[in-house]
Amino acid sequence: MTESITQIQEPVGKRFNWEIFLQDNITGSWFQAIWVLLLTIFTISYAISQFDNLPLSTGIILGGWVIGIFMVVRGELSLKHSRLSRWLKNNLISSISNTILTLLIILVIAFSINSIWQWAVVNANFNPLETTPEFRTEEGATWGVIFGARKLLMTGLMAPEDSWRVWIALGFILVMWVLTLVSGRPKLKEKLKALRTVVNTVWLLSPAILYLFLAGAPNNPYNIKLMLIAEVGILAIYLLLWWQKVVQFYWRSFIITALGWPLLYTIWSTIGTSEFFPPINVDTWGGLLLTMIIASAVIVLSLPLGMVLALGRRSEVxxxxxxxxxxxxxxxxxxxxxxxxxxxxxxxxxxxxxxxxxxxxxxxxxxxxxxxxxxNVVAGASTTFIEFIRSVPLITLLFMGIVMAPFFLAPGVYTPKPWPVIIGYTLFASAYSAEIIRGGLQAIPHGQFEAADSLGFNGLQKMRFIVLPQALRIVIPPIVGQFIGAFKSSSLVSIVGLFDFVGISKVVIANNEWLGLRTELYVFMAVVYFLGSFLMSSYSRRLEVRLGLGER
Amino acid sequence: MKQEVSPQLQEDQKGPWWRVFLSFIFDVRVLGVLGQIGFILLVIIIAQTIGGNFSENASRLGESQFICRDGTFSYRCAYDFMDSESGFDIAETMIDYVNTDPYWTAFKVGLLNTLKLALLGVTLTTLIGIIAGIARLSDNWLVSKLALWYVELMRNTPLLIQIVFIYFGVVLALPALKEAIQPMGLPIFLSERGLNLPKLIFTSSASIWIAFLILGIIQFQVLWTSLGRREERTGQASNRVALGIISLVIVASIGWFTASAVSDTQGMLVTKGSRILDVGDLVKFTLRRAKVNHIDDIAALPEEEISAAAFQVCVLEDSSSEANLTRHLRGLKIPYNIHRTDRPDQATAKFADGTCEAFAASKSILAAERATLENLTGNIIISIKESPLVWSLPVLEGLNMVGGSKVRPEFTALLMALVLFYGGSIAEIVRAGILSVSKGQSEAARALGLSEGQRLQLVVMPQALRVIIPPLIGEFLSLSKDTSLGFAIGFPDMYAVSYTTMNQSGRVLQLFVLMMLVYMTISIVFSGVLNWYNERAKLVER
Structure with a gap:
């Protein structure tokens, strides 16, 4: 009895035992033994080949590796770990195969980074004036092309005298963001309530404002018929929402709604005829500008359309x-x-x-x-549309927009290329958004619907006050993923002949100065897309935290 | 019936007729139905407008769009043009195709390329994805961080940029064919002209071996079932996997040697004067000519002497005889030089004029060719042993690779890009699936005394797969659709072939409909598989 207790109290596991050690690390199973053997052989041959190339750095890495092992082994034997050696033991040197794998990966990473560094920095030429073939070397990048071709890369084939409009648009967006962030700060929230209202209204109008800057108002005569039809539509929607008790009736909001559109339309056509912002050829849009226009238009348009499709697919009319x-x-x-x-x-x-x-x-x-x-026609049509769109590749839809649209429009109507592409792409993105939103709608517990029913809510009220606020909150992470996808996939418009950020590279490398400097451009583009996507996903993570997603 | 009518409704039905009518109309259900009918009418009107525009545009473009073979105009002749000559070349074809073939054949070539790419891509992506997904969960910090950065890089850059980068920046930047990269000395050549891989060829004796193999598999199955029954009956455990595999290997190797011994279809035509009676005599023959005592000494000779001593042999293009003979010659370390000809009579002529010292082909061809030779008795046919499967290895000859299978650079780049990109997505799916199995399950499995392999196989994987497979099939579908991006680097997939056809024939709508049908079929197949799996997974549930 006492013997067994003392045996248990003795630190059995701490005493080093070769048999157990070998069984844990190598001879546990055939698979493990073969894996360790192959890994060792491969690592040794790789280390030797790298030692021939760069003896000093390989030696330093090997030395560091040996020191790390030494520290861990000493810690294990003396039963006293420092912080570093414990971290090493837990994360890098936990077993024989891990130890060898660590060395292999450090070697591979070190030499890949080294060769990339040599190409991108050490041997690279940064001078934008030295991009012609006589200045280039095999082992270094010619980064001058990025700065040299900056105009093409940013705005494409847009006339240089129109650049100021892009700057204005950029400035407008920057100012709006700053105002939004300032007025959204918790401390200033109460004081700047009026500013927030203004900012939100301007955001709502921003597509029209940006269109004015970037495309110019069309120089059309004042179309009173169009104005009145739209006015009647707006008022009808307002009254419907009021009738269904989704909005409350205030004279102030009614007057703003009723007079807002005629006022805006008048301003719009006045600017259009005043030649202050003359219309420019939309087909000249290109580069990052076009990518941003397509991506943001698709993101902004596909969300409401997707919502309509999702509600339609689930409708129980x-x-x-x-x-x-x-x-x-x-x-x-x-x-x-x-x-x-x-x-x-x-x-x-x-x-x-x-x-x-x-x-x-x-x-x-x-x-x-x-x-x-x-x-149910609504559900049938929505489902058919979503499933059709999801089963075909994006480029066939873009192609449909570019090549087939002229066939289906009235004869002689010409549409600039970006518009059909944006429409086709929006249809595509909205089908995917619809499925995501549908997932969010399905995640709402049935009790919520029942509670709304028992409170006497009608269909629209139920959607507006109970279902959508919860569903949209749930779908933020996947919908942001979808937005990132829309941003990345906007590069496909280059295949159908638009000169977006990727498509413009064809123009750049066809230029005598930058002939064939593909790799540099593609690396630059990859970095830009990476940063854009990364920013979006980190913003979504912040949004999730702010909305308390996953906490309820 | 009367009791079912609610008092509310009865109240509504009172009053003048117009009030009854209004209360009927302002019922939500009636409004909804009217709205839906209106929607259908709207769709029909829009479709009519579009159709009217289309026929107007089509007739403005000339009625060539719908011209029949007899020259008349009719919408039902929309696809007649597909029977006319395509007139363009396709670099990568799986079936025989020349530019005089009809558009239909070209379309089929494109479709097959798409399917080939999709199938290979799906297989390799799953492999890469599983490896990367498990690496993400590795207890080695470096491995998991490396996998994390791989996934992030793939997810945050567009696929299109990856494709063009890999094509222009990696594959086309590889060394020329002469300095091709050979990973670890294997007969795999990676160069700017793509990938050259060894190819397995089934020879004529393969049928015998396959028969043995089928026998072995039946035997394996029988053994497996009977051992399993015995285990159930008596509780006596047996290593079914090991026993089964060992017996299968034994049967297969017996079959292999039998097939090699029995095979007598391959032969080589040589002159009697060369004193070669079987393949082994080639060593003596070569030693005599090179004037050395041992075959290993030949490698030490200068270059010219080796090529002078090389055994000159004629073969037919694309025959398995070449792969079979060179395997023997390599085994005997005999230097050789292959002459390829298109037809047997050309080879015989070369043999007759002494360019070739031997002509290797199947015995039936050789017997017919020997009969045409003037000096009939001066030539003999010797047998060459043939194994059921022969590797055809790629060899650099002059400026080209000969033998093996060739993978063009476009295909290599596209496959690499698709596999890497979707590998990143699948890695995340696999990781999420494995993490979705609660820790308690693993602990319970360990507590039951299951080994680590059994734990993964019996407890973790079945549960993880249920989470993994539905999104996995979604990724497969996306991959199949994204093969159309090969257009950007000139890979002749279905989209690219259709695009060329459209440009040449001007028939946009027809090809567009065709393409959509194919893509929708692919999609329906995948969703069918998904539904089938979901049904099955549901049944497993309690």
Whole structure:
């Protein structure tokens, strides 16, 4: 009895035992033994080859490695670890295979960083005037191209005399951000309430303002019909929201809503005709400017559209009843089958014979509508749209925007390239956003809906006050991921012939001065995209913390 | 029926007719249905406008869009042009294609390239993703940080930039073919012309070996089941995996040697005067000519003497005889020189005029060719042993690589970029999946005395896979769609081929519809797999 207790109290694990050590590290299993063996052989051969190239640095790394092992072993044997040796033991030198892996990775990283450093800094030429082939070397980068081609990279083929408008737009955004951040500070929040209202309103109007700066107001005559139609629409939406008790009726807000649009439209067309901001050719947009325009337009437009699609896909409105759908569908089919005999007569092969029975498609559509969606056209249309978009690659949609749009528009209408691309891309992004938002909607517990019902909320109120605030908060992380994806994938517009940040590189390297300096440009672009995406994701992480996501 | 009508409704139905009508109309359900019908009508009107615009535009562009083979105009002839000659070359083809083939064949070539890339990409990406995902969870700080930076780099830069960077900055910047990189001395050549890999060739004796292999697999299955039954019955444990694999290997190797011994289809035509009666005599023959005593001394000779002593042999282009013969010659360390010809009679002519000292091919060809020779009795056919599988190794000859399989630089770059990019996403999925299995599960498995392998195989992985597989299939679908980015570096996938066809024929809509159909089919296949898996995973649930 006493013997066994003393045995347990003795630090058994601390006493070094070769057998246990070998079993833990090498002979535990066949797999482990082979892994350690291969790793050792590979590391030794790699270390030897690097020792031939750079004896000094390899020697220093090997020395450091040996010292680290020595520290850990001494700590283990003396049962006394310093902070460093404990960290080393836990993270780098925990077992034989880890120890060897550590050496291998340090060697690989050190030499990769060294060769990148040699190429990018030591042997590189930073002079923007020395980019022609006679100044270039094989082992160094020619970074001068970045500074030299800065105008192309930033604004593309835009006329130099229009650059001031880009600067104004940039300044406007900067000022707005500063104002937002200042007025959003907790200490100043109460004092600057009026400023916040102004800032928020200007943000709402910022697409129009930026359009004015970057594209110029169209020099169209004052279109009173358009103005009135839009005015009626705005008022109708306002009254609908008031009727459904989503907004409260205040005379002040009603007057602002009623007079805001005519006022803005008048200002807009006045500026347009005053030639203060003359319209510029949108096709000349390029470089980072175009990338930013496309990315932000897509991000801003795809969110509401995605929300509509998500709500549509989940909508539970009362579907079209069977007694309307079937008579209409059967009637249409009978009408369609009158064409079948002619088609059958002229058919040449099996596929055409089958296609002669196209009215069956009407039956199929009606059947799916009634069977899968219970006659709910809203859900059916949203689902079809989302699933179609998600199953095709983005570049086919962009291609559709560029090449097919002219076919589908009225003859003779020309649209500058960025617009169809933005539309196609927005459709694409909104389908993905819709699925994310739908996930958020599904995550709302059913009790919330029931609680809203029991409080007597109507459908719109339920969405506005109960469901959407919670759902949108949940989807922030994935939706920001989607935004980052939209920002990155905007590079695909270069494939359909737009000169965005990536596409402009073709123009730059075709220039005699910078002929073929691809690698430098691509590295620069990768860095810019990396920084952009990284900033967005870190901002989203801050937003999550601020909204207390995952704490409830 | 009357009891079901609520008092509210009854109240509404009172009063003048217009009030009844209004209360009917302002029912949310009625409004909703009217709105939906309106929506359908709107869609039909928009579709009609677009269709009208399209037919107007199409007729403005000339009716060539829908011209039939007999010269008439009809919408049903939209795809007739696909039967006409394509007129463009495609660099990478899996099936036979020349530029006089119809557009349909070109489209098929593109489609096959897309599928090949997608399949290979999916396989390799899964591998890289799993490795990187496990590396993210490694207890080695450096490994996990390295994996983290790999994932971050992949996630935060556009795929397009990665593709063009890898193509122009990495693959095309590789050394020329002469200084190709050979990783660890293996017969793998990485150069600016792409990747040259060894290729496995099934020879004529492979069928015997495959028969043995099938036998072995049946035997493995029988052994597995019977041992399993015995284990269930008696509780007597047996190492089924090891026993099964050992027996399979034994059967397979018996099959291998039988097939090699039995095979008698390969032969070599030599002159009687050369005194070569079987492949082993080639050593003596070479020693005699090089005037050395041992075969190892040949390597020490000067370059010219080696090439003078080299065994000159004719083979047919793309035949397995070459790979088989060179395997024997390499084994015997005999220097050799291969002459390739397109047709047997060319090889025979070369053999007759002495350019080649031997002609290696299948025996039936050789017998026919020997009959055409003038000096019939002066030539004999000797047998060459043939193993069921032969490696065809890439060898540099002149300015080109011969043998093995070639992977073009565009394909190499695209595959590398796709695999690296999606490997990063899959690494995160794998990590999240493994982390989703609660710690208690592993602890319980250890407490039950399961080994680490059993713990992973029986407890952790089945639970992790349920979390991993649905997003994984989503990534596979994205990868298949992103193969279209190969267009940026000129890889002839379906999108690129369709684009060229569109440019040449002007039929935009037709090809667009075709492309969409293919991509949607791919997508439906993937979502079918996903639904099937979800159903299965659901059944496993309690």
């Amino acid at each position: 009362y579907g079209i009843p069977d007694w309307i759908v079937w008579p209409v569908a059967v009637g249409a089919m009978i009408w369609g089958f009158t064409t079948t005999p002619v088609l059958l007569e002229t058919s040449r092969n099996l596929i055409e014979r089958l296609l002669a029975f196209w009215p069956l498609l009407i039956f199929g559509v009606a059947y799916i509508l009634q069977r899968a969606f219970k006659g």
